[in-house]
Amino acid sequence: AQSVTQLDSQVPVFEEAPVELRCNYSSSVSVYLFWYVQYPNQGLQLLLKYLSGSTLVKGINGFEAEFNKSQTSFHLRKPSVHISDTAEYFCAVSEGGYSTLTFGKGTMLLVSP
Amino acid sequence: GAGVSQTPSNKVTEKGKYVELRCDPISGHTALYWYRQSLGQGPEFLIYFQGTGAADDSGLPNDRFFAVRPEGSVSTLKIQRTERGDSAVYLCASSSTGQGEQYFGPGTRLTVT
Numbered sequence: 182a183q184s185v186t187q188l189d190s191q192v193p194v195f196e197e198a199p200v201e202l203r204c205n206y207s208s209s210v211s212v213y214l215f216w217y218v219q220y221p222n223q224g225l226q227l228l229l230k231y232l233s234g235s236t237l238v239k240g241i242n243g244f245e246a247e248f249n250k251s252q253t254s255f256h257l258r259k260p261s262v263h264i265s266d267t268a269e270y271f272c273a274v275s276e277g278g279y280s281t282l283t284f285g286k287g288t289m290l291l292v293s294p
Numbered sequence: 295g296a297g298v299s300q301t302p303s304n305k306v307t308e309k310g311k312y313v314e315l316r317c318d319p320i321s322g323h324t325a326l327y328w329y330r331q332s333l334g335q336g337p338e339f340l341i342y343f344q345g346t347g348a349a350d351d352s353g354l355p356n357d358r359f360f361a362v363r364p365e366g367s368v369s370t371l372k373i374q375r376t377e378r379g380d381s382a383v384y385l386c387a388s389s390s391t392g393q394g395e396q397y398f399g400p401g402t403r404l405t406v407t
Contacts (some may be wrong), residue, residue: 185336186397203333207327213393213394215394215395216405217398222297222400224385224398224399224400224401225337227395227396227397230393230394230395232393232394245329271336271337273336275394276394276395277393277394278392278394279325279342279344279349279389279392279394280394281327281339281342281350281353282327282329282337282339282387282394282396283339284336284337284338285336286334286335287334287335287337289338
């Protein structure tokens, strides 16, 4: 069985500051890792994904994430956030192919001026 | 191109009633997924279709929940004898790449009174 832990339910940050949203996972097999963003009253949008290869993955809107197999982590980072980045962020894992996604509980990123 | 669409966007029903939620996936996507997102939680898997058949229905909570995809495109999630605990946002996703990424619709918010 797989599981995802997002250690912070809320992360408040000032505009233009850097941010890191933490994600740890557990799985008995190789996994694919994803970050999704959910803006208020909208569906989930894929930010970035790790399938294989380089452990540093770049996504949309200036976000990036690093896969660390030994620490079973996939933390999301952005060097300078904007007000418009305020949203809920979900880390997810799958076994690849057409496997279902297992999500964390989400982290609410609150960016203030 | 058009993304995943879901109708209705909101549904309010009385306890004990029957409801149907519709999902129209991205054209050509063979895989279709249903998830349920309760307040403050990440999405939880319900059922996965590959073509017309349910490849994995292990996430359906009980036999009041049923889903179909008769022509391998549109899917309908059916809930009988609704209970207040069924209140949630029901998300649909589709996929075609076989690389794990799924594309989500905006969801249907179901409220059982």
